[in-house]
Amino acid sequence: MRVGLFVTCLVDLMRPRIGFAAIELLEAAGCEVVVPATQTCCGQPAWNSGDRASAAKLAKKVIAEFEGFAYVVAPSGSCADHIRNGYPGILADEPAWLARATALSSRVFELTDFLVNVAKLETLPGNFSGSVTYHDSCAGLRSLGIKAQPRALLAKLPQVSLKEMNAAEECCGFGGTFSVKFGDISAAIAEKKCNNAVATEADAIVGGDLGCLLNIEGKLRRMGDETTQVLHIAEVLTAK
Template sequence: MRVALFVTCLVDLMRPRIGFAALDLLESAGCEVTVPAAQTCCGQPAFNSGDRALARQLAEKTIAEFEGFDYVVAPSGSCADQIRTEYPGLFDEGSDWRRRAEALAPKVFELTDFLANVLKVEAVPGRFDGSVTYHDSCTGLRSLKIKSQPRDLLAKVPGLTLSEMEACEECCGFGGTFSIKYGDVSAAIGERKCNNIRAAATDAVVGGDLGCLLHIEGKLRRMGDETTRVLHVAEVLAGAGNGGEN
């Protein structure tokens, strides 16, 4: 099984160890993994800002780089959804690019969905001695139906206890460019999310999209919480969340 790892911009620039954790998980499950070296952005920021020309250009680049693989896996529900759901609509009906986008779409999966529902892994390499609560990111939850998959996988991690926070499915307030355009609203939503995280009284909050996690971590620290760790689910599943910096 030839799998291409779509690393995502934020992971590449802000927390590359998530990409390495995703790679470890896929390889430990028996996949032949390639990380296309020239990959860049999926085009979601441009798409959400109404710049369809740039979004289309980035879509063409991504399609060309990833269409030759059996599967494409991303440690991000929002990026996976952009490629899987939004790419076909960027191109005219009947065009070659529309056909190629539609052919690629069913091969694209968010990481935990791929591990749980395609590979059906029975064990994960990581261990986590402590308690976590899980934040459901909006796009992954509502568009890709990512809900049980990360929880089922976390249940396989030795030493880990999952405690659900109140309103785990509510937005963290990031929303990409939303947090820039509507900073006050974003901060208020983030504070409510972080209050629910702190009330859960766990060692860490875990999620599947780094954008959410960066937003949450920044707000927790500004609220004076220096102890709650903020981890991507790939880090926990691969055992990369047991030490080091948050």
Template structure:
């Protein structure tokens, strides 16, 4: 199967190791992995801000870049949800692009969902002797139904103990532009998330969306927490040579 890996803007700019881990997992599962040429942003920030014209232009660019692949895989529920759920809506009135948007939506999958639900992967070859907790990012959970899949694969990681936060499904407060438009609310939400992470007894926090991870990592760091933050793909691929995720440089001191 020829798979196009859409690494996302945040992975490209802040955490390339997530892209390499994703490619490694797909390769181990028997996929021929390539990077579509001409990829940029999926358009979600513009879409969420009401700038439909810019979002449509970006969607067309992504669609054109991703044609010719059997599947497009994204290590992010938010970007994957944008393509699967919102591209068809965004271009519904465009006679030429609407069918292409629907076709891409049908072939696009979030990484762990693709591994488990499409390829039938049940175990991975990785070891991580840590106690971890998992944050369910909003878009992946609510738009794509990603809940059991990462936990299924994490169960097969040698030495890893998974402990659940009671509020694992509650938003971390990132929400793309939400954290910029409503910083006080966002800060309270991520503070609550970090309190629950500490209470879980875990020393490692995992999720499938880098935006959430950088938001949580920044708050944990400012609170002096020893909890490390990583993308689930890095643990599943056994790529733990990189330092844990940190907040984006220039982030305000919420």
């Protein structure tokens, strides 16, 4: 299975190890992983900011880069959702591109969804030990149905205990550009998320979207919590 990895711009800039963890997991599932070097961003910030022209330009770029693969996988529910469900709408007025976007759409997956439902990964390369609480990111949860998949993978790690937090499905307040346009509201929402997560006394807060994780980690540290780890699910699944 030839899989194109869409690294995501945040992972590229902030947490390369998540990208490498994703590769490790996909290879463990028997995939041939290719990382197109020209990739940048899926264009979601432009689309969500109301800039259709820029969003379309970047959508076409991603489609051209990835349509040759059997599958496209991203370690982010938000980006995967944008490529899968956003592109056809963005390119609705350009029939040729719409056809290409639609053809790509059904082959785009969020990492845990792909590992569980397509690649059917049985044995994990990692052996993380500790308690975790899982934050369900909005786009993954509500648009792609990512809920059971990360939990199924965590359950394969014998030394991991999952402590569910209250309101795990509620937004962390990140919201992409929202977090820098309305910083105070965003931080207030993040505080509620952090309080719910910390109340579980888990060693680590885990999620599938780096945007949310940076938001949660930033708030946690500002609140004076230096010990609770904030990790991407791929890091947990590959931790040695």
